[in-house]
Amino acid sequence: MSNEFKKLAVFGLIISLLTSTYVSFLGTIVRQGFGTENFVYNWLSLVPKAYLAVLPFVLITGPLVRRFVDWLFVKISSNKS
Secondary structure: OOHHHHHHHHHHHHHHHHHHHHHHHHHHHHHHOOOOOOHHHHHHHHHHHHHHHHHHHHHHHHHHHHHHHHHHHHHHHHHHO
16 A cells, blocks of 8 residues: 555545534534533534535545546646746
């Protein structure tokens, strides 16, 4: 396994955790309001469920988006020359 692949996998794991934490936070605010009873418990109990939904999406789309951005910047650079 190459270092580049390992870096991409760790990036995917971390960004999925941060994204699922944030989305769960927003969903809990919308559903029950901020600072209500059991807010923190309800929010944190949603994080693992969201993580399991977000992780495969990020691991699949992350490399595709990276390739697209690389291609886009090559295209832009070649048009400037």
